[in-house]
Amino acid sequence: RLHFYCCFYFFFVNGRCSRSGMGGRHVVLGAAAVVAAVRWSPAVVSVACSVLRRVTGHGRHAPSGCWSSPVTSALIVKKAVQLGSPSFGPDGLLYWVEGRAEEAGRRVLVRRRENGKVEDVTPPRESGLSVCSRVHEYGGGAYVLTQRAVYFVNAKDQQVYVQQLADDEAPGAAVQLTSGDTTTRYADLQPDPKRRRLLAVCEQHEAHGVKNCIVAIDTEGGRCSVLVEGADFYHAPRISADGAHMCWISWNHPNMPWDDTHLWRGEFDSAGYMPVKARRRVAGGLNESVLQPEWREDGALVFLSDRSGWWNLYVEKDEQVLALCPKAAEFGGPSWIFGLRYYALLPRGHVLTAMTDPAAMGERLLLLNTANGAVAVPSTPRSRALPSASPLTTAHNVATPYNCFRGTLVAGRQQVRTP
Known part of the structure; x- marks a missing residue:
């Protein structure tokens, strides 16, 4: 083994050093290593190899964990793609968001057409657009699909943009809908087609602190109206199938959404606002976490609650709350982000x-x-x-x-x- 090792080292070093004009003395040292290997003189081999390492720079030592490695974190994740937020649009097509490491983590809305073709909906990287909300810092719920358009939150300015969608055409250009700077953020977008507006959780970073509320965004001009406010945090505004009611979740400091939350429902007035007198609490309270409320077609409200010690499914109808298939198992999890x-x-x-x-x-x-x-x-x-x-x-x-x-x-x- 010493013989082959030294021969390899000799020819390798000779080739490298000849190209750099330093081949003479390296050839001599390499030849000495080969001769030593042939004569089975380990001592001479050790000295020759040590000198070679010093001259060529090979075999340098570095503290543990500090050596230069060709395997970098950037190399490992270069082609990584994170999939999230899948949904079917009103057009029946499948949409999802891809987080692309090779685009500096940019998040792109993608869709799959009926013929199997997969295409980007979000404009190219040069546009600077990325589908990502930063409300509550963790974000989520950054896009929503309507009959002919997609509305999304852009990562850089946290404003809502709109793109028109056509069945047989490429997605339209992205147009900014709301006006503001990064002190105002939006998340958990939901359509309210009856009133031509969107519902959203709005987070406003003001001089004296951060304020959260639920707002309605006019899809024609981007004007925002506050519907619900007063709590420290809001989550999951959802409109009933008939458009007459809205539900939402709220909680306050210092609780997290898996500690205790409140589920509310209310009825819109003729102007599309949510009067306080038209609201009532459905579930939640001390040591009860409620999440993911969804309206059934019959007007009943389904949600997850951990009141039994497990996140199980419940339904509220006619002011009565009933368990759906109670089990000693979890049907939910922590609400770190919107849209789960x-x-x-x-x-x-x-x-x-x-x-x-x-x-x-x-x-x-x-x-x-x-x-x-x-x-x-x-x-x-x-x-x-x-x-x-x-x-x-x-x-x-x-x-x-x-x-x-x-x-x-x-x-x-x-x-x-x-x-």
Whole structure:
């Protein structure tokens, strides 16, 4: 082994040093190493190799963890793509957000057409646009789809922009809707088509502190009107199917949303505002965390609550709150960001949900029949989130990257989008 090592070192160094005009003495040293190896003189080999390392710079020592490595963090994540916020648009197409490391972390809204073609909706990198909210610093809920347009929050200025969408054409140019600077931020966008406006959580950074409220944004001119204020934090403004009611979640310092929150519902007046007298609390309070309220078509309000010690599904109708398929398992999780979906309401009283089962030590999808409590397990991987009213999920495990799955529950077919 010494012989082959020294021969390799000799020819390698000779070749490198010849090109730099320093080959003479390196050839001599290399030859000495080869001769020493042939004569099996370890001492001479050691001296020759030591001299070679000093002259050529090879074999330099550095403190532990301080050496220069060709494997950098930038190299590892260069092609990484993070998938999130999947949803079906009114056009039936699948949309999601991609966080692209090779674009400095820019977040791009992407859609998949019926013919399988995947295209960017957000304008190219040169536009400086990135779909990302910073409300509560963690953001989320940064875009919403309407019949002919997409509204999104831009990362740089935190303002709301609009792009027109056409079935057979490329997405339109992005036009700024709201006017302001980064002291005003928006998140959790929701359409209110009846009144031609958006609902959003608005965070205003003022000289004396930060103020949160729920606002309505006119989609014609971008004018904002405050609908609900007074609490320290707001989350999940949602409009009922008939457009007459709105629900939302609020909480106050020093609590986090998994400590205690309040779920409210209210009725709009003729001008589209939310009078205090038309509001009432549905659930929540001391040591109860409520999250992801969703309206059913019949006007009932479904939500997640941990009042039993587990985040389970509940429904409120006619001022009565009932548990849906109670289980010693988690159907929800901490609301770190806006727009998280842990279940989806489906026709005929079915609910598609992601459940964390302590016995199974992991998450899985369940199809619940709220009428009789029956449970079915679709054949899908570990899931993290579900958009409202669609059989769609992002999933991953420790051995695979994030994937976006689209499935037909009846037929059991799945289409997969991977980074």
